[in-house]
Amino acid sequence: MPELRKDPIVGRWVIISTDRAKRPTDFAREEVKIKGGFCPFCYGNEGKTPPEIQAYRPNPNGGPTPQRDTPGWTVRVVPNKFPALGIEGTLNRQAEGMFDKMNGVGAHEVVIETPDHHATLAMLPPKRIEDVLWTFRDRILDLKKDRRFKYILIFKNHGEAAGASLEHSHSQLIALPIIPIYVNDELDGSKQYFTYKERCVFCDIIHQESEAGIRVVAENEDFITIAPFAPRFPFETWILPKQHESAFEHSSSQMFENLARAIKLLLMKADRVLDNPPYNLVIHSSPVQDPVNDYYHWHIEFMPKLTKTAGFEWGTGFYINPTPPEESAKFLREASVEEMSPVTAG
Amino acid sequence: MPELRKDPIVGRWVIISTDRAKRPTDFAREEVKIKGGFCPFCYGNEGKTPPEIQAYRPNPNGGPTPQRDTPGWTVRVVPNKFPALGIEGTLNRQAEGMFDKMNGVGAHEVVIETPDHHATLAMLPPKRIEDVLWTFRDRILDLKKDRRFKYILIFKNHGEAAGASLEHSHSQLIALPIIPIYVNDELDGSKQYFTYKERCVFCDIIHQESEAGIRVVAENEDFITIAPFAPRFPFETWILPKQHESAFEHSSSQMFENLARAIKLLLMKADRVLDNPPYNLVIHSSPVQDPVNDYYHWHIEFMPKLTKTAGFEWGTGFYINPTPPEESAKFLREASVEEMSPVTAG
Numbered sequence: 001m002p003e004l005r006k007d008p009i010v011g012r013w014v015i016i017s018t019d020r021a022k023r024p025t026d027f028a029r030e031e032v033k034i035k036g037g038f039c040p041f042c043y044g045n046e047g048k049t050p051p052e053i054q055a056y057r058p059n060p061n062g063g064p065t066p067q068r069d070t071p072g073w074t075v076r077v078v079p080n081k082f083p084a085l086g087i088e089g090t091l092n093r094q095a096e097g098m099f100d101k102m103n104g105v106g107a108h109e110v111v112i113e114t115p116d117h118h119a120t121l122a123m124l125p126p127k128r129i130e131d132v133l134w135t136f137r138d139r140i141l142d143l144k145k146d147r148r149f150k151y152i153l154i155f156k157n158h159g160e161a162a163g164a165s166l167e168h169s170h171s172q173l174i175a176l177p178i179i180p181i182y183v184n185d186e187l188d189g190s191k192q193y194f195t196y197k198e199r200c201v202f203c204d205i206i207h208q209e210s211e212a213g214i215r216v217v218a219e220n221e222d223f224i225t226i227a228p229f230a231p232r233f234p235f236e237t238w239i240l241p242k243q244h245e246s247a248f249e250h251s252s253s254q255m256f257e258n259l260a261r262a263i264k265l266l267l268m269k270a271d272r273v274l275d276n277p278p279y280n281l282v283i284h285s286s287p288v289q290d291p292v293n294d295y296y297h298w299h300i301e302f303m304p305k306l307t308k309t310a311g312f313e314w315g316t317g318f319y320i321n322p323t324p325p326e327e328s329a330k331f332l333r334e335a336s337v338e339e340m341s342p343v344t345a346g
Numbered sequence: 347m348p349e350l351r352k353d354p355i356v357g358r359w360v361i362i363s364t365d366r367a368k369r370p371t372d373f374a375r376e377e378v379k380i381k382g383g384f385c386p387f388c389y390g391n392e393g394k395t396p397p398e399i400q401a402y403r404p405n406p407n408g409g410p411t412p413q414r415d416t417p418g419w420t421v422r423v424v425p426n427k428f429p430a431l432g433i434e435g436t437l438n439r440q441a442e443g444m445f446d447k448m449n450g451v452g453a454h455e456v457v458i459e460t461p462d463h464h465a466t467l468a469m470l471p472p473k474r475i476e477d478v479l480w481t482f483r484d485r486i487l488d489l490k491k492d493r494r495f496k497y498i499l500i501f502k503n504h505g506e507a508a509g510a511s512l513e514h515s516h517s518q519l520i521a522l523p524i525i526p527i528y529v530n531d532e533l534d535g536s537k538q539y540f541t542y543k544e545r546c547v548f549c550d551i552i553h554q555e556s557e558a559g560i561r562v563v564a565e566n567e568d569f570i571t572i573a574p575f576a577p578r579f580p581f582e583t584w585i586l587p588k589q590h591e592s593a594f595e596h597s598s599s600q601m602f603e604n605l606a607r608a609i610k611l612l613l614m615k616a617d618r619v620l621d622n623p624p625y626n627l628v629i630h631s632s633p634v635q636d637p638v639n640d641y642y643h644w645h646i647e648f649m650p651k652l653t654k655t656a657g658f659e660w661g662t663g664f665y666i667n668p669t670p671p672e673e674s675a676k677f678l679r680e681a682s683v684e685e686m687s688p689v690t691a692g
Contacts, residue, residue: 005576012576027653204444230360284661324349331369
């Protein structure tokens, strides 16, 4: 069973994989190459993943009920074959002298976004992206029944430089008994802001950015896409719901429709401007046990992996960003991509 | 002039380089290759760096006083040719609506650790490493006179995968008008711990680790080298002074001697166990305007760059570490390297 351990100085939890520990020789010096050839996420290879947790299988003609773990799905969710956490057991919170630890209990799932091995998320029709978003919601609603879990993290690594180990387009979901430290920092910060101003800091940002326009990338009825004022990375971009809402899973069907459009538009623009960059995409939402509140505003953070400045920043949290967000927003805003429907930008 | 901007949610400051902004096409997709051929840090090329700030030039035979910016030095400090911050001007703190910013005023210096192009820090004699440490101290004492600066960051990127752009062994120093967020988190956390326990959290860690021994890598009269209980990265290792001391620059000459030995030993062991890994090394010390306190304990954090898990972790602060610190400590502890003097390990 992996272990969750807390740093006693800053309070950050980390997962220590005690089971399949890496020895020094296990760290390949070369770049991790995405495996070619056999793909466990393609049709016909359903038996090569752990049994599916859920799948969308359109059955328009009312034929025989489709079988689990067979082709015909459009989105498929399976447990991660090499999970970072174990699903069974109790947390068993313990001290080790002055230190704190607990069992690495949690869920680690993979959302296979399309049966098409060569399609990227940016290439999928908006309706298919919507299906992926509904799948996220379904999984959150299912997993939040488990009271051991405090946070459900949804993220996507695209491209090997961004940490993807399989080429076939997929996202990941990790349900955790703790809250990741950056999300905690955001929760604390937005709580403090709310205590003082009685306004949501994200709502204030949306209001100011929308007025100024210079950091706006795109906008539709429900979502605004902006380059944040103090981004850590070049071309870091956030997608936020315009109306205050603390949890992703509370979105209406209209919102998922517009979110799918906003995601597709941003990814297409990024592909255009940055020549198909590797990227990470993370959903920041309220903790599952506090899903309705006035101070936190769920959003998506998109970070293309363009620079290689990782090491020093890890030691300090101090980032030097060579691209002002006003410029990255302008490049993305002005990039013309084949559009499904008109989008206004400030 | 670069700009310092504060994220209004978590309070993290970042540097935005507004002057030499990178356009999308400036981000080379390939790995940054360390430049071969001409090296501005070698003897004879002193004119290719900005004029030196200080240098050690042994002059044992009492010959003519050596000239600045000529060969003969053993450690040389020059301004960074492409500084992240500008040294001139006032901070000019300003609001931009709800946002906070100031001029990117600061110092950015390079410490060339040796005239030998092919020597790594691990290969230098302890005495030469000591000279580097004295150089850090000299620069801190000089820069802390400038009341615009709140923090002086000293770090080393070794190897291109760790962000080094020149092969010739060097460290960097950045003087900042703000405190980097991780250091701030450590300051806050250790303050809280002290408020409750009236003990330094680092002193408690040293005491417990020293008793248990399982995460101890090495030890000498003044320093202990440990794998922390909840490390973010495989083989992350800290070097801490055994006696409570909040600021690096207060170290005695005996301490610098023993610190040089501890650093050399750790780097040699890491080279042996991990086959000359790229790494980052950062000194965490108290803010220059609060150099004597009971709660913060300066230390060095050493992070070999072995995994490629950067992207997702940036979005969450949530780390999955495949190597338990008990194992990394054991590997490093047991690695035999040619030693200058006996070292005991728990």
